[in-house]
Amino acid sequence: MKFEKVLTDDPIKEMWNRLDILSTISGAKKFLKERINEDSEISEEILEDKAKGIAFCIRSAREFFQTEIDHNMSTASISFYYGTFNFLSALLLADIENNYTLKDIEKFSSYGHGFKLFNNTDEEKILKRDNLIVNSNGFFYKFLKELNYDENLISMQGKYYSLEEVEEEEKYKIIDIKELISRIPELRNTFIEIFNEQPLYLNLNCRYNLTDQELFVKFPFDKNSPYLSDEDIYQILDWPNDIELSQKIETSRLKIITRDKINKNIIPDKKELHKSVLCYDCYIKPLLGIEDIFLIYFMFLYVLSIWTRYRPNLWREIVEGRFDIYRPLITKFLTSSERILPNIFLNKIYNRRFLFTGHSYLG
Template structure:
């Protein structure tokens, strides 16, 4: 019969097993079965099962247990844990192959089991590298951002920037002088700044046109500033000889959001997309002339204006009032419940994976869209939420990055309380600046060549789109300069108002 001391020790052990093993396993969808405690060896065996995958764990009250018990468990369990630190464990756990660790290290084991069931997803997004952070604090953050952009309108500073980025990227200097590349970069930035500034205090239609051509110029600067980008301005101008690489198809329904935008294999946009790391092999060589023609093209090579606007997180509830369809963004947040931190001798053990909740405030985004987004996530599971909308838990594997957010293509802006993830809506691209450029292209076509449609937006039966469009333009005027500054200098920018 067990003595009172044994019962007390097993009560302590059961509490530790429940806290460190059972609860995390159940949170992650594992079913558990706990065997009665071994009176002689003073340990508990837990069996965990999920999707036909089974693992058994023994948890010892102390590591100072006779070797015969270790040898017996070596034949029957997959892992041995001890309740507390390992004290001279080599004197007891010898002659076995089963790993022995402190129970505090179970989170890492659980993640490895989860990875065996749901391997790291292949990411279709271009590889991301850690970047330096540039802090900007000013009375007017936008003016401060433009000051840092416009300094590279100096050929001397533009060349200095290119040299620095080549050194940081480990790109050797070529015999070809950098002066032409620097001259092109300086010109593109001056051109972009002029266009952005010329639209200030103008009508909405003129602001749209100015922003589009300004964004086009800064996209050119994006390529010219990169060591791997265009060699000079002539290269960039060569792209545009074949057009902008985009086209529009008017809607056949009574819906402004049904205006379609498609990509082409030639012109500026596909060259920029390829520079950003996107596969453009499926881009069509011919434009669709009407909505029927779009059915013959790969679906991902065209999108409606409504779908493009759905990928602008700053529009938020304004988008949801105008459209009944789902937005194309979610907000990722650290999942406190699903993450466990193991501490050994006062030091945090990093396991290279973190559980994150993808929050959709609209409740309209489906799990299948998130799975197809191409992000480096796995184990997508919808979880209950009390705040409305929908929430999906995912595992982010971030080897090579200290924190999970370094592995995801987060979009941040002054209009948002936290970072967002943008779902691809056109040709796999989810970079904010590419989507903004395409939206501006579509609106510029309407303003210039489809005045009958634009009149319906400005004061006709499509006027419910007007505030949405005006807001998008205001957002682009603030956010795009910061986005392009980050791309051009190769650093993350944090701009705050003093």
């Protein structure tokens, strides 16, 4: 992936300025033409329709993301969801390997956006009370399929109207809301203060000693959490039990040493790490095979959009009632969404990493 640095005192504004050329039909068409190879069979008509769709989606996304978060948490929750929906739509349209146009996006969405939110009224904890499932139709299902995810591993194959109806073999696909939040590294400090536990991601660095056939992996507490345990490491990295974990060697970190038949594949590749200006580089535990933080954000934004529109009693409790401890978490999530989602979209559509920062950051 290529790298592009953009110096700016206003990263959010500059991201949209950088995207602005794709919000024009001629700019989007030029972008598509530069990606067509000589073997492509895409017609001029489809190219034109794709360009119109991309330009429209980006203009719509920009409009939705203009919502101020302060004193507008409800409106921002809905607007950012639809802004991200437009980003995902633009990514589908920008793929020259398909012939999709806005008509197809409309068709996919006619079956819904691909989610269902179930409420378990017996559950006391609010973030365990609501559960999300991915349907086997709708926009999100189609998006996963186009990205070559194993949609059968993620989406419910049966039609269910309550959690009790879910077949035993599909229950692992039920996602509680805390599972989503715990995979968003930009929320680290707030998440840790509220829940007093290690989130489902890890900052790590490693060194391989060829002479002694040892692999040293360090997990700094200050970049993870003071609650980080051996069990957390095994769970997040999905390690087998035969990997030996040494004692803590300093108050600031843990060290892992494996000696026999060492396998460096137990450590995530650098390409698998989430990189963001709002958090430390880290490995996020996949959710039903989903590794893309962009999709995790989209899923939680869907939850917020449902709460704000259809769960007024619950939403009031979050805003000013007995669940108001979660309000700062949601505010931080929306603030993070505003900053990093346009950035991730730029990374994806141009296939390069964009860094928007001031001169002091580079210094």
